[in-house]
Amino acid sequence: MSILVVAEHDNNAVDPSTLKTLAAAQKIGGDIEVLVAGKGCSTVAENVAKADGVKKVMLADNEAYEHQLAENISELVADLGKNYSHILAPATTTGKNFMPRVAALLDVAQVSDIISVESDDTFKRPIYAGNAIATVQSEDNIKVITVRATAFDAVAAEGGSGDVESIDSVFNNDKSEFVGEQLAESERPDLTAAExxxxxxxxxxxxxxxxxxxxxxxxxxxxxxxxxxxxxxxxxxxxxxxxxxxxxxxxxxxxxxxxxxxxxxxxxxxxxxxxxxxxxxxxxxxxxxxxxxxxxxxxxxxxxxxxxxxxxxxxxxxxxx
Amino acid sequence: MKILVAVKRVIDYNVKVRVKPDQSDVDLANVKMALNPFCEIAVEEAVRLKEAGTADEVVVVSIGPKAVQEQLRTALALGADRAIQVETDDMPDSLSAAKILKGVVEKEGPDMVILGKQSIDSDNNQTGQMLGALTGMPQGTFASKVEVGDGFVNVTREIDGGLQTVKLNLPAIVTTDLRLNEPRYASLPNIMKAKRKPLETTSPDELGVEVKRTIKLLKVETPAERSAGVKVADVDELVDKLKNEAKVL
CATH class of the missing domain: 3.40.50.1220 (TPP-binding domain)
Incomplete structure (x- = not known):
């Protein structure tokens, strides 16, 4: 088995949810490779390569990926992902945005928001706003999965020694473009990462x-x-x-x-x-x-x-x- | 322009979900069903675009057994012009739903498709994005603001940490987040009027779609309940317990 994890980052630093998604990938088992797609994000790729259990990091550094537009990222992930048994991304608003497109491009279902790995094809996930927990089994040959980061303990950010490899596939669509964003600025820790x-x-x-x-x-x-x-x-x-x-x-x-x-x-x-x-x-x-x-x-x-x-x-x- | 809105029949959000004793699924027998809240927001947004003169027709579509006609009538009462039911025995998974909707899109040729970002039963948050990939349309998910221009739409999206705005060429997909609008209540005259609006029935076969399911539901459980802890008398006791008992300070 080989697992592709799509890293969440802001082109400068890797988001903690990525390390937690890596933990879910380790529970599935197999070789773990990571995709870092963005613009000017080589530091992110170098850092992710140091995370525990990462064999290889693929760096797709291009303007087309700067703002994680779902139309572009999904084409890239689907193109790379067809060679893997599992594709994982954190169930953040970014992962939730592009992953279903990846699944549809590969003609497979998606398992959303998993909270535990039971085996390489069986997972638990909350349904009905967490009022019930479903155990589901995927029969697809490529399993497209989003991971609820808070349900997994992050892997160590240091200690690994993966290689970084640049890839130059560029998928740039002409139907959607980034206009702007307003991010809340705060000195306090991020809600989802705070102790x-x-x-x-x-x-x-x-x-x-x-x-x-x-x-x-x-x-x-x-x-x-x-x-x-x-x-x-x-x-x-x-x-x-x-x-x-x-x-x-x-x-x-x-x-x-x-x-x-x-x-x-x-x-x-x-x-x-x-x-x-x-x-x-x-x-x-x-x-x-x-x-x-x-x-x-x-x-x-x-x-x-x-x-x-x-x-x-x-x-x-x-x-x- | 023409707007297609996809809606889903789900358990009413006020109803407490119970798991069946044999853990095969949740128990939906004799439970109140309703229009998925995010879909209601989608209908409202489309109707507002029509009222503003931006859209000239709002078509609603739902997939499922005959009972979904109830939710289609609700959408018609909220202001949609006509409805399509794609009849299936049970609710298809997101990918099949997206394929069915692609069939409807090809038939109807809408300029915009609005869907709820997720349904409150399966909580998958997939169908809109999958429809985007299958039709090649761009998407604005988790929308909190939709502004239609000439041949494009600007969608403000709720993302972790703030808001993002994207510009999408039409035709495009929009999925709604909670704060996009506050849906109206259907008035009695509009409920009466909705009964006479056209409702057409079709099937996945007619749309040339094969419905399959590759994810098996093995078990549904009630989550581990947290039990109530202790009441503390005052702030001193609280701080003491957090420091010395729970050791989290």
Whole structure:
């Protein structure tokens, strides 16, 4: 068996989801080769080649791939991928965008968003917003798969010694073009990669109050998220949304503040290691999944928490400072 | 221009999903079914484009047994002009659905095809993109804004980390994300009117498509439930537990 993993990156650095997809590839077993397609992304290729278990990296460096346009990337991946038994990509918005086109070009089905590898042709994946888990078996000769990154532990980023090989196939379509993008800029870690996530819901009452969460997040090195209710109410932008229709997160610690715990939110965070819920409604469903629940008014709790975390942090500093 | 909207009949999003005792699938017997929420957004967007004078005809298509006519009537009540049912015994997988839709596209020749980004049952998020590859059309997936120009459409897409805008030559595929619009409710007069709008039935055979399934469903399970933990009395106890018991701080 030979597996092609399509790397996710921004032309400068490899996205952590790639290392997690590599972990899924290792579970399937076989030779693992990686495609890095982009523009000016040779550093990415060199770095991916160092990841554990990577045999070879193919670098397709061309303007046509700069913005990961699905029309171009899918042709490239389908062209290369016909020689492999499996093609994997992270189930990010990029992978979700081009992979089904790859599958259709190869005339095979796609297995979306796998959360475990049972064997080389059998996988588990969530359906019905995570309210059921399906075990599926693919009979296609090429298995096209997207991987839910949060369900796999990343392979080591160092230690491997794959070769980097440039490929010059260029697929450039004339029907779609990149116009522009607006990316949220934040000093805080990315929601899907953060070890700690603190999220606010409708209980935050307005967008300004989210600074209380941000203050705490900055003490903990955490990312700030939100429930769909908070996004729909216009408190915060939609890229902060945690849930089935937003980001799926699985941090070490998830703190839900003023979030009732609708199914759609739970689907996005219930695989977190430790869940804390702070809500003044003791009947809120979020408490049914929380390891630690605090029934209290968040406007009392957050300032106190900020203060206490400060003390905790200062206590742990060496006395000489 | 003509817009084709593909819609799917799925479990109502308010219904709690139950797995069958024999774990063969989820139990859909006597469960309330509805138009997939993302498909509803797709219909709404098409109808708005018609109301704005950009589109002159909105055709909805659904694949499945006779029951899907209910969802087609809903789409007609929301403002679509006519409907096509492609009759199949059960719901085909995404690739077969895309092949069937390609057949419909060849027959209807739409300038734009709008689909939901995913259905809330199988959560695959594939059909629109597959249809794009099969027809050679460009795609704007996870759309939060659609602006039609002369021979092209600009689609703003929700991507991880923000928004991206792409320009697509028509004909093009658009798949909808949640914030594209807020669908209207069908009014009673429109529901009545929808009953008289044309609904045509065809089949994969007539469209020259062979329906096959290469992914076998082996088992469906209820996910491991998280059990409720403990209630803490105050912030001190919370911080203490997180530091010393859970060891996550």
């Amino acid at each position: 700690i996530v603190i999220s606010g819901g409708r209980g935050m009452q307005n967008g300004d109050n989210f600074h209380m969460l941000e203050d705490i997040a900055d003490k903990l090195g955490a990312a700030v998220g939100a429930s769909r209710a908070a996004v729909d109410a216009g408190f915060v932008p939609n890229d902060m949304q945690v849930g089935q229709t937003g980001k799926i997160v699985a941090p070490q610690l998830y703190v839900a503040v003023g979030i009732s715990g609708a199914i759609q939110h739970l689907a996005g965070m219930k695989d977190s290691k430790v869940i804390v819920a702070i809500n003044k409604d003791e009947e809120a469903p979020i408490f049914q999944v929380a390891d630690y629940g605090l029934v209290a008014d968040l406007f009392d709790v957050l300032p106190e928490l900020k203060e206490k975390l400060k003390n905790t942090f200062e206590d742990s500093l060496p006395a000489s400072i």
